[in-house]
Amino acid sequence: MTATTPGPASGPIVLGVDPEPGPMATAWAADEAERRGLPLRLVHAVPSPAREFRPSDEGSYHKALRARADEALDRAAAEARARHPGLAVTTVVEEDVPAPALCRESARASLVVLGTRRLSRVAEVLSLASVTVPVSAQARCPVVVVLGPEHSTQEPPVVVAGVDGSPASVTALRFALDLAARRGAALRAVRVRPRAAFDRTDPFTAEGELRRALIATTEEPHARHPEVDLTHEVLHGHPVEELARVSEHALAVVVGRRGDGGFTGMRMGSVPHGLLRRARCPVITVPEPPEGGR
Numbered sequence: 011m012t013a014t015t016p017g018p019a020s021g022p023i024v025l026g027v028d029p030e031p032g033p034m035a036t037a038w039a040a041d042e043a044e045r046r047g048l049p050l051r052l053v054h055a056v057p058s059p060a061r062e063f064r065p066s067d068e069g070s071y072h073k074a075l076r077a078r079a080d081e082a083l084d085r086a087a088a089e090a091r092a093r094h095p096g097l098a099v100t101t102v103v104e105e106d107v108p109a110p111a112l113c114r115e116s117a118r119a120s121l122v123v124l125g126t127r128r129l130s131r132v133a134e135v136l137s138l139a140s141v142t143v144p145v146s147a148q149a150r151c152p153v154v155v156v157l158g159p160e161h162s163t164q165e166p167p168v169v170v171a172g173v174d175g176s177p178a179s180v181t182a183l184r185f186a187l188d189l190a191a192r193r194g195a196a197l198r199a200v201r202v203r204p205r206a207a208f209d210r211t212d213p214f215t216a217e218g219e220l221r222r223a224l225i226a227t228t229e230e231p232h233a234r235h236p237e238v239d240l241t242h243e244v245l246h247g248h249p250v251e252e253l254a255r256v257s258e259h260a261l262a263v264v265v266g267r268r269g270d271g272g273f274t275g276m277r278m279g280s281v282p283h284g285l286l287r288r289a290r291c292p293v294i295t296v297p298e299p300p301e302g303g304r
Contacts, residue, residue: 022051024119032125035156039123040090049098054079055111079103109144116149123154146295158290160261167195170263178266182296186264187235196239202249250284257289264294
């Protein structure tokens with residue numbers, strides 16, 4: 011089958027491991043690796059001695075960081091193996107700033123999975139500890155940020171896909187349909203119409219046009235997964251607020267990424283960036299496939 015999302019279909023699930031790895035992110039990554047029959051690769055990044063600017067300690071600080079990295083990786087690996095005893099798990103320490111290291115890993119990964127420290131907006135841009143925003147903006151494969159637990163109380167459970175008609179959102183829709191099919195979940199395709207103060211368009215006419223466009227956008231991707239129960243919904247309000255609201259009852263919310271990432275790694279679109287702060291379930295950001303790919 012032709013791949014419908016960027017990244018190797020058989021590449022590992024890569025988990026970015028913090029010094030204190032979050033159990034939700036580790037569990038999510040291990041479960042997804044088991045579900046897809048893929049290996050799990052645990053990665054922790056430690057700045058190289060050349061970046062530390064600590065000539066007086068003769069490398070003792072770097073050695074302490076390496077020891078902490080090994081401890082964090084061992085703990086995460088033990089949790090993953092306890093959850094799925096047959097899972098193939100490898101660990102690696104990269105000598106680099108975390109975000110660039112994980113972006114390199116993304117070139118041969120099926121997914122990159124991250125927890126979150128919920129840094130401030132300033133820290134997201136300026137701190138070397140910032141990972142979720144720059145990796146979500148620049149990775150070569152879909153990136154899962156486990157902001158909160160999956161919500162599975164509904165029957166069937168629901169995956170939410172934010173769709174605005176752009177090529178990026180269509181790629182995200184394909185990923186969301188595949189995810190829903192793997193989980194036995196329904197898919198809720200959501201288009202949000204922002205409220206404009208001076209918009210004189212008849213709201214019923216506008217909603218009807220958006221719904222028809224949404225149905226047309228989902229028709230071909232849905233044909234690949236006809237077993238998925240698909241619903242279409244047009245909401246009114248701010249896209250981030252509305253998608254964050256519906257995320258309270260979802261397994262995950264999936265959105266497309268616009269742009270290839272700039273110097274700061276912030277060229278990812280306002281909606282995925284906002285969801286990384288507001289959503290109440292895992293957020294999956296999907297880049298567009300390479301030119302000519304599907």
